[in-house]
Amino acid sequence: MMTEKMLSALNPEQRDAVCHEGSPLLILAGAGSGKTRVITTKIAWLIRERSVDPASILAVTFTNKAAREMAERAKALDERAASAVIRTFHSFGAWFMRRNAALADADSGFTIYDDTDSVTLLSKAVPDLARNRTASLVHRISRAKDYCLEPDSPKLDIIDPDPEFRRIYGLYQQRLRETGNLDFGDLIMLPVKILRENEEVRRRIRQRFTVILVDEYQDSNVAQFELLRALTGENTYLCVVGDDDQSIYRFRGAEVQNILSYPEQFLNTTVIRLERNYRSVKPILAVADQVVRNNKGRLGKTLLAQRPGEKKPVLLFLHDQDEESAFCAQLIQDAVQKGGHWADWAVLYRTNAQSLGFETEFLHRQIPYRVVGSLKFYEREEIKDALAFLALAVNPRNSVAFHRVVNKPARGLGAVTQDKIVEEARRSLYAAGTGAGDGAENSGSIIDACSRMLGSLSTKAQGGLTEFLHIMASLNAALENAEPGDTLAVFIEKLIDCTGLGEYYRAEDEIAGSQRMANLQELMNGAALYPLSREGLVQFLEHIELDRSMEQQEESADSVTLITIHNTKGLEFPRVIMTGMEAGIFPRDDKDPSELEEERRLCYVGITRAKDELYLTSCASRRLYGKTAPMRPSLFLEEMEPASIEVIGMDPWKMRSRQHRDDGLSGQRPRDLWSPGQKLFHDDYGYGIIQKTCYTDGEFVVTVQFEYGEPRRFMPKYQGHSLLRVKDDEF
DNA sequence: GACAGTGAAATTTTT
């Protein structure tokens, strides 16, 4: 495509952003304002018009989906963009650490521990810790890493001032280094550390990447900010894109402050705002704004609808979640029957657990659907087992993997024996370090430790351990003796067979009717894309650890999308149903007002995914942990102007002939009961009239001018019987 | 050390 043509597809602000150069740039890009187009066009423009070497462009995103899409679109604009490095923060961190692992005491063949693995590791390091306490400690450790704080950082007190936490964090890090592995936090924190301490590495990487582009900057955490700082030298062009209203990962350490204070952190910053929205019709943007404007901590911007269309969002009050899923199914089926596509539709929910009802209903009605982002697959026992064998084959110091599989299926090797072996491996690690030990090949390998410990075990344990060693040896042999063209699928097939996992799970499938062998088969299919070699294995594991979305299925398939609101970030759909709009579900009941603001931003993100039609469903009751509980409509529904939405009540017995009626519920909303102009009588203040109303921290507040004195603000909800509404002619 | 049985808790959101 010609550069001219490429640029003429942009509006003036977008063009400014693409052609800007010479100083740091902050693009404040509202939802649907074409920011991906700006970034990808910028990449192409830099390559063409400024002769920038594509390989020296680094573009970081937050999710794998976003990275894939960006890479594809950039390539479509200019083939050469294929050489640009377009990755998620974590995948960039892994890329960096593969090359510099030694500088941080890690093994370049490291695997990445997820939270569960971390809990296992910590509970082994500090055995007398209660399980749930371990989990909460791991959570705080990972939070500390989000802030780039090490065990000896003075500022660690921000996370937890208890010196015990410091000690445990230190112990955890030590154990993690002993395994040669990294956790998610390390993938950001360690590169920062290496770049800070090592001038040569810093110089080289700054030479390598002269252009750095960051997407979804509002969701970056402090460690990611520090990483950008470290990567950015005098000659680096840094451009970040983000939207403070879409910051939804604070719970995970994201720091909105990063985007708010960017101009102070990077001097001479140019700020460009993109407020033209090309995605949604006006009535959808209107309710999005009505909700998000209740937040205080925001820069504030107004989206301008560029697309024609006047269909108002539809709010449906339903009886319960069964009716909710039936309604969604029916709505979608009707639309498809009229000629629409399944893929036009997305069903959004707050928590993954809510997908179940929809899945059941859709299966029943044979509606094609795909569930995005549910991690269930890789959390399955059999999958974790197989992966642990793979991880152990790659890195024999991986103690978490060892504990998981050494006795699976049961070989008579209990916790005591396992701990003995791991202790021996640790001993050898330090012995090798001092040169007094058993030689380099013994530097912490648990497999080697097994051989050494064989003699000192009971006969039963000896038998089991010999069997285990045999398994590991034959796995390693399979890796070494690969035929050209063999894929990892062959390896996993062998693994399933020789480890006994196959026999074990086949038996369970027969007894319990489970699908475990089928899942292992699925894992094999995924592995078929990788060559049978150590490198292939490392790549496969990294891919799984960093991207669990199971996106192998053809995206072209025409199917309904079931997805959590968090996962919709960056996506759009012609028709969106936001389900479970009930107090306690969405927003979750939180006492902290700042968390409510985050929920509200999440609601904003959900609404602004819709292009043409938006539906909101709210149930009167819902089954929660086996009990049916009465529900009330979400606060966010109240924040929408009644005139901006169409409210429909649904008769569950007449699903096929939908009838519209004015639902009584809308009359009960506080903003309808207490609206400006309403006259009222208060026991203490006498007669008055409502001047204005608003929501503050989620509470409905009215401002009233009484006959005497200054206007007063209060919450009708807490006035009880001392406050009465009176008719217009009463005073 | 394996495993069945019991009781209790628990439910965000993701790289």
Next chain:
DNA sequence: TTTCACTGTC
């Protein structure tokens, strides 16, 4: 409703 941690028995 499901999952998980813990206990007691073999």
